[in-house]
Amino acid sequence: MIALLLRRFLGLLFTLLIVSLLIFAVMDLLPGDPASIMLGTSTSPETLSALRHELGLDQPLILRYGRWLAGVMSGNLGQSYTYGVPVAGLIAERLSVTLPLALMAIMLSVAIALPLGVLAASRRGSIFAVIATLFSQISIALPAFWVALLLIILFSTMLGLMPAGGFPGWNEGFLPALQALVMPAVALAMPQAGVLTRVARSAVLETMHEDFARTAMAKGLSSSAVLWRHIVPNALIPILTMIGLQFTFLVAGAVLVENVFNLPGLGRLALQALSQRDIIVMQDVVLFFAALVIVMNFIVDLSYLAIDPRMRKAV
Template structure:
């Protein structure tokens, strides 16, 4: 077990290192640099050369990467070219919106998909199966930003029940903040719930045909007891994998929804940095997204050991 954990952790560190190197190289290959963006196109070559020297842009690539990596490891992500403030503070500030939004979307997705997928598999060909199929097809086909627009028009413009956009901040109270995040969370959760419904249905159907499920039925256990006590726990691995992937996708993929509802989240920060050519922010935000995906996948892998005893024996 300890050897397995050590190998997984070493793989995590190696993957993070390779990803950070690739991100730095790709950002360095983009046309223009921080100095030319800060001074504009009208700057003289002499002024540009002085600023490039002050920023260390005239140093070799490997040296600049080492300095950037050392800063990342120490928590110093540099200063934004647009805002002139530390990038770490910007990420933490925007994450206070994006992280609760992603968590709410995951909870809503699981709450919709898990019971619907299980019931669809338990009553294959029945009403629940038809509802689950229609729900998954429609929710997957409809983009999240379009759902966001429909929700905004219906509940804000027409009914006036929810705020049309913006975020009051957590200092305004828990209820107003959650109310501002509810419609964006539903818009993000709908497509993911469709995918998760299909995965849940397939995993439960496959597990229902295993020998242990048939044996439990033969011993006299009710269908519901077999389903929820034996089948569903053994079908959780692909479901858990999908939930982990969805969480990272929701954090990194909330750009359009955050812009529809004017939420000051991490996705909107990334889009603003891209439009303003703030390379420092872009570089750090992309690294944060990549690191989150890698770390969440690592946690999901470890959770397999708690769910499936067979993996603990192999380890």
């Protein structure tokens, strides 16, 4: 077990190293010189050359990559060309919005999809199956940003119950900040809940035909006990995989919803850095997204060992 975890962890570090190299190389190929963008087109060549030297942009690619990687490993992500502040502080500030938003969205998605998918599988042909099918089809078909606009029209414009956008900050109070994230979380959760409902239904249906489920029924256990004690726990592996994928998507892919609600999140920071050619911010944000995906996959793999005794015996 320890050897397996060590191999997985070393594989994680190696993957992060390769990804960081690819990110740095791709960012270096993007058009636009950060020094020229900072100084403008009317600056003198001498001033431009001095700034490029100060930023280290005149050094070879491998040296710049090594310096950047050493900074990332030490926690120094560099300084933003546009904002003139440490990138680590920018990411932490924006993550304080995006991370709670993603957590709220994934919890809402699981709370809707798991019961609906399980009931649809265990009561085929019932009203639950019909509702699950309709819900999954409709929620997947509706884009998250369009759901966000509908929520604003209904709950903000017509009813006046929720703020239409903006984020007051956690220092202004927990409830106002939480209220500002409710509608964005619902908009993000709906499409993910539709996908997760389908995955949960399929996983439970497949597990219901396993030998252990029929054995449990033959021993006289009630249908409810067999479902929730035996079938659902053994159907969790594909469900957990999908939850892990959805969480990383919600953190990295919430930029449209963040723009609709004017939320200062991490996705919006990446979009702003791209438009301003703030290369150092783009590199660090993309690396953070990639690291999040890799680490989340590692955590999901560990969860397999926790919930499935067969996998623990295999290793």
